[in-house]
Amino acid sequence: MMARKTNTHIFWPQGVCQQDLLTKKIQFAWDIHETLARKNKTECAAITLRYSSTLLKNARALRIGLKTITKKEEYIAAEAYAHYFEQHDYTHLARYITEVANAYVPIKGISKLLEELAQKGHEHRIASNIGKAYLPILVNRFSTKSKTPLFSYMNGGTIIDYGLPLPDAPIFPIKSAVHCAVECKPKDNLFQIHTMMYNQDNSSVIVFIDDKIKNIQAAARNGWVGIKFSSVKKLRADLIGLGLL
Numbered sequence: 028m029m030a031r032k033t034n035t036h037i038f039w040p041q042g043v044c045q046q047d048l049l050t051k052k053i054q055f056a057w058d059i060h061e062t063l064a065r066k067n068k069t070e071c072a073a074i075t076l077r078y079s080s081t082l083l084k085n086a087r088a089l090r091i092g093l094k095t096i097t098k099k100e101e102y103i104a105a106e107a108y109a110h111y112f113e114q115h116d117y118t119h120l121a122r123y124i125t126e127v128a129n130a131y132v133p134i135k136g137i138s139k140l141l142e143e144l145a146q147k148g149h150e151h152r153i154a155s156n157i158g159k160a161y162l163p164i165l166v167n168r169f170s171t172k173s174k175t176p177l178f179s180y181m182n183g184g185t186i187i188d189y190g191l192p193l194p195d196a197p198i199f200p201i202k203s204a205v206h207c208a209v210e211c212k213p214k215d216n217l218f219q220i221h222t223m224m225y226n227q228d229n230s231s232v233i234v235f236i237d238d239k240i241k242n243i244q245a246a247a248r249n250g251w252v253g254i255k256f257s258s259v260k261k262l263r264a265d266l267i268g269l270g271l272l
Contacts, residue, residue, distance in 0.1 A: 036240070036255035037265065038247035043232060048252070049270055051232045054225060055144060056154035056184070056246075058212075058237035059165070062256045063177060064131035071130045078123045088117055104128075104211060106158035106189040113191065129164050136259040138177040143272060145180050153184025154221055154235060154246075156211045160191035185221040187211055212237070213245035222250060234271070236262065 057063055075082070082089065096111045105128030112121040141151055157165065166178045188207035206224050210216035226233055235246040235253045243253035254265055266272040 036243070036257070037269075038243050038253040040247045040250045040252065043250070043252060045269060047232050048234075052230060053149040053271060054231045054233045055141075055149055055151045056221060056233050056235045056251065057151060057181075058235075058239075058242065058256070059153065059155040059157050060131065061238040062236055063134060063137055064165070064169075065134050067130045067132050071127050074123070074126045074130060078119075078126075081119050081123065085117060085120055088112075088115075089120055092117070092120070104156045104158065104187065104189070106161050106187070106191055110189050110191045125161070125164070129161060129168060131165060131168070133169060133173055133175045133177050134259060138175050138180075140259055140263060140266075141177065141180045144266070147272065149271065150182050150231075151180045152221070152225065153181055153186060153205065154212075154217060154237075155184070156187050156217075158187050158189040158191060159205070159207055160189070160193055162186055162205065163193070183225075185217050185224070187217070213239070213241045215245065215249055218246055218249035218251065 060066075092111050092115065093108065096108055105124055109121040109124040109128070112118070112124065145151060153162075155162075169175050169177055170179075183204050183206070185206045185208055188209060206220055208217040208220045212218070222233065225231075229250075233246075233251040235243065235251045236256050237243055237246070237253070238256045240255055243255050246253040254262065256262055263272065
């Protein structure tokens, strides 16, 4: 399906126009990293310092592992790297990657925006390259450390299965099931599974928010309206312009 863009950051799928946003049910599909949450660089630096001796001691294994999996897969998330090192008995390296990969905090103002959209009757779901092992870690972190209700607005979603075992307490404070794709965005698999699970009858318009333009383009190719995220302020203006706020 061909996509068209009305400006540099909003992409429309073929056959969908702005009027459809006013006449159909709206389902928001959210990327997580650098869209709902941002990396805490100070915390990442502290984690790296704590693991510095381990990283130096295993520098060669780390370098080979990163090169191997990057060559094998075009689109990679941290969970795939952790899985590789776990499989090759470098548990400490997997643990380091896991801690750094989950050192995120909510983007200021995003939880309030989700709340406002929910009050308008719009649904929220996850559409992220995060995996089934990392999602509950991040959800728990946000609810306990950041004290944010962000994930409480999510009504399920679609993520990636990287093969890592679930954490000891895989509690998802999310309203319904989370489904797994086997390929990362911007490949089509996640978009196709999400559509099949949540919009098979085409009764809704899925509006996808992501910080990467290649993912936005892929979403539009699969029938979703795509908006590239740069800031909460800009996204709010876009949503007002589209009549969704």
